[in-house]
Amino acid sequence: MGERVLVTGATGKTGRSLVSLLNAAGLPHRAASRGGAAPFDWSRPDTWDAALREVGSVYLVAPAGVDDAPARMAAFLDLAIRHGARRLVLLSMASLPAGGPGPGQTHQWLQDNAEDWAVLCPTAxxxxxxxxxxxxxxxxxxxxxxxxxxxxxxxISTLDIARAAFAALTAPAALNRDFTLTxxxxxxxxxxxxxxxxxxxxxxxxxxxxxxxxxxxxxxxxxxxxxxxxxxxxxxxxxxxxxxHIADGLRALTGQPAxxxxxxxxxxxxxxxxx
Ligand SMILES: NC(=O)c1ccc[n+]([C@@H]2O[C@H](COP(=O)([O-])OP(=O)(O)OC[C@H]3O[C@@H](n4cnc5c(N)ncnc54)[C@H](OP(=O)(O)O)[C@@H]3O)[C@@H](O)[C@H]2O)c1
CATH class of the missing domain: 3.90.25.10 (UDP-galactose 4-epimerase, domain 1)
Incomplete structure (x- = not known):
């Protein structure tokens, strides 16, 4: 078990900004993606163990274009929990309920299996x-x-989504709910x-x-x-x-306007x- 934050999608629009915030706060983290500092591929389970070493929390960005992504993410999350990761924060999307397609499946998995989780549901x-x-x-x-x-x-700006992710990853207690971010x-x-x-x-x-x-x-x-x-x-x-539809999830997490x-x-x- 460790304190490191694993950021998936770390070269992407929200992941990049989250890595900057973690850097600025001096929090240990691992920036993971296929082309990022830590090689990590959702389609290659052989890259998962190294990504999860000494990780306490994970920011999850679902991959586009990977076959059967929800099943792969469920397998990865099982492994993350076995590695000792406690907090799991998923990027989904507004208007997509738990149990819906794509990230909605991972949202459902977290509700059913995780003890400490949050789901961020941004608009465009x-x-x-x-x-x-x-x-x-x-x-x-x-x-x-x-x-x-x-x-x-x-x-919504991806900088605001990264601020919300930072708040969810560092909140003092489990949130265990979703937040619509607009x-x-x-x-x-x-x-x-x-x-x-x-x-x-x-x-x-x-x-x-x-x-x-x-x-x-x-x-x-x-x-x-x-x-x-x-x-x-x-x-x-x-x-x-x-x-x-305008929602108050961003303010609830960060206390800041959009x-x-x-x-x-x-x-x-x-x-x-x-x-
Ligand atoms: N765009 C919107 O308006 C919007 C709105 C609501 C929700 N969302 C959600 O936001 C998420 C991000 O979408 P985006 O299009 O903006 O992409 P993005 O986060 O800008 O880029 C995708 C990230 O995933 C990584 N990645 C892609 N395939 C991967 C793989 N096989 N294994 C590991 N990492 C992989 C990429 O890095 P590498 O190429 O280095 O691997 C990159 O860091 C999606 O889940 C989407 O549904 C988007």
């Missing part, structure tokens, strides 16, 4: 615009393409385009496209047709208002500027 990340699927067309075509219509989302303002994609345009000093247009056209854009980015359709259908639910989209856009203005 602000960083999807600055380093995710929307960046290239905003920068290169001054256009944000989506099938979200006039639907609104209380986007921003404090619900924005349409029209408004997102406007705020990014203002921040970088050059207008951005929100092009309203169909769900089929959205899927086609994902296929052109290299996703399989099935995954592209799944994601595009997810964005379609935004048009129907599925994500337009980053505002305008502040995020101003801090990242350079990434949307063509060289």
């Amino acid at each position: 990340f602000m960083q999807n615009f600055s380093e995710g699927p929307f960046l290239a067309s905003i920068r290169d075509e001054d256009t944000l393409y989506s099938n979200t219509g006039q639907g609104r989302v209380p986007f 921003g404090d303002e619900s924005l349409s994609y029209d408004r997102v385009a406007e705020l990014i345009g203002q921040a970088r000093g050059r207008p951005v247009t929100h092009a309203h496209i169909t769900t089929a056209a959205m899927a086609e854009r994902f296929v052109r980015r290299g996703l399989s047709e099935g995954m592209a359709m799944f994601l595009a259908a997810g964005y379609q639910t935004i048009a129907d208002g599925a994500q337009d 980053t505002r989209f305008q502040a995020f856009a101003e801090a990242n203005a350079a990434v949307w500027t063509r060289p």
Whole structure:
């Protein structure tokens, strides 16, 4: 048993920021991913023992594109508990209940098997615009393409998710519940385009496209047709208002308000500027 925090997905959007917070606080940790400081692969159980050495708590980011990820994560969590890990904090997503697909299965596993756990359920990340699927067309075509219509989302910054994860990992007692993490303002994609345009000093247009056209854009980015359709259908639910709910999970964990989209856009203005 140890005190080290194992951060999976440590090179990703939330994991990277969590590692910075742990560094700043001087807390021992291991940054794990396939390309990170500690080699760790969800598909390769032979990498798991070394990752779990002297670990007291784990931040869990479900892998995309790994077959049967929930079963692999359950096997890993069994091993983590046998290694002496006490606290387990999972990144899931808003509106996905325990028992739902993907991370919902791991959420259920924690409820059923763990003594000290928390599940973070964020809405869509602000960083999807600055380093995710929307960046290239905003920068290169001054256009944000989506099938979200006039639907609104209380986007959350991955820095805020990392702060929530840090709070859950270091809380003095077991939390044993889930936390829905959202921003404090619900924005349409029209408004997102406007705020990014203002921040970088050059207008951005929100092009309203169909769900089929959205899927086609994902296929052109290299996703399989099935995954592209799944994601595009997810964005379609935004048009129907599925994500337009503000929750208090971030404040409950950190005591802090959420980053505002305008502040995020101003801090990242350079990434949307063509060289
Ligand atoms: N994006 C959103 O708006 C959003 C909203 C709500 C919830 N989420 C959830 O957030 C999570 C992260 O999603 P993201 O797309 O933003 O990714 P991300 O965390 O930015 O990147 C994925 C991370 O996982 C690691 N990884 C990938 N495959 C791996 C494997 N086989 N073994 C070990 N590590 C692996 C990657 O590092 P290496 O490549 O170095 O291995 C990277 O560190 C997902 O579970 C997603 O469902 C996302």
